Amino acid sequence: MIKLEELAGQCGEWLRGSGPDSDIVVSSRIRLARNLADFTFMRKCTGLDRASIERTLRERLGRIKQWNTVSFLDVNSLDEVDRQFLVERQLISRELADADGSRGVLVDANEQFSVMINEEDHLRIQVMNSGLDLMGAWERINRIDDMIEKHVTYAFHERLGYLTACPTNVGTGMRVSVMLHMPALVLTRHLERVFRSLQRISLAVRGLYGEGSQAMGDFYQISNQITLGKSEEELIAQVSEVAQTLIEYERKARNFLVENGLKELHDRVSRAYGLLCTAQTISSEETMALLSSVRMGVNLGLIQDVEIPTVNKLFIHTQPAHLQKISGTALSTADRNIERASYLQRHLGRQAHDESAENN
């Protein structure tokens, strides 16, 4: 059984900052929407039905032998901070966190996959890989889907494919997403090229992360809009292709910044780093913006004393619920800002180095 306190201390496989193009692509994610054939969709489920779906799935999926490191978390009985914690970690959706009634999530110990129960569909399977690795994610999720299918009967239609509560997901039930870090495109105000490159195919671009709904840290997520009429491989190829284009744009923008003002760029990322190492109180928003600069600085070799996995981790660990789980107590916004600054100091700069030197 996973303890959330233990999770808080470690970090998911997908944050390790490796894999193809991981300087720009943080993670590749695939989710599949599936429903059981013998229950109504969530909208027409009574409380009893919800409980019965959860019980059935827990019991049947508990039979999967390969899943000995998979734990079930009863989301309905978690308090708000714990639910928010799982959202920040991207193990569950905001919808699942905010819903009512029986619901839960199966989480693998390395956080490489999770299976939400009673979200918009009975099952939402998700796999996350580090870097641009959609085919790897597809192979894994396809295997997981096969394993689950041995124990349940999915709602499936000969012509329409997997049946989902919302017709926008029918067919493959698949959403393929790539999360990209594009600070140079934002800085050079070329982000609109991103949209132009998306005109030819139906893809969605979204901002990501943050306390509010605001796009922060220059992270953007692209994903397929349609789910019917194309095979899983075709949908993946489409998203991959656009991701490649965006990577190319971002690299060009970074080169431009290096060639036309290396001093300014170096100054900018160094100041960001300095602030993060020395601030005594800092908001989530400011942290995101500064970490984004630092992340680019590390990738361009302008900052040497911190590594990408650490920066990736800090984006998640400095969010509100994480700070509260790590410090073990509920914190007001003002207290969080102080705790955040102290957490950053412990993990960046001189203090962090001294500590690791002592440990060695």
Place this chain on the structure above:
Amino acid sequence: MKCDRCDKQATFHITERVGEQEHWEERHLCENCARDYLSKPSEADIQSSLASALAQHLKIGQTAEELAKLDQQTCPMCGISFLEFRSHGRLGCPHDYLCFEPQLMPLIENIHGEKVHTGKRPRRIAKGLDQQTQLIRLRKEMQQAVQKEDYERASQLRDEIRELEGDA
């Protein structure tokens, strides 16, 4: 050009394609509004494009009277009315895809630009959707039998469910 949402100069010109057909939505936004727009949760957007596609489709060739009649139509399996689906964008059960098929198919085509699934298929398919939806009915009956403490009937129904699921 001014931003669609405020008085600032629009610097972002976003063209989003809805479905595969030549259906475009243009937005002209300043940097701040563009960021705000981009950070909106995607489901809300999908929801709004679904609602607009649905509204568009229903406007064509239907009188108010016909529309009202359509809204009253309900699924015998889960009891959802077409109106309820139309207002929330979520279906009630797999059988809705059959009983609302004439209304849903043009909508699905509008969203996806296609109407036939070509991807993965489950290895174990319950024998046709008709029989799958029988499962929902059987399960309901089984629940009722259990409530009435008619365990003999309940176990009979359980066997029927197992058979349909191909669990043997």
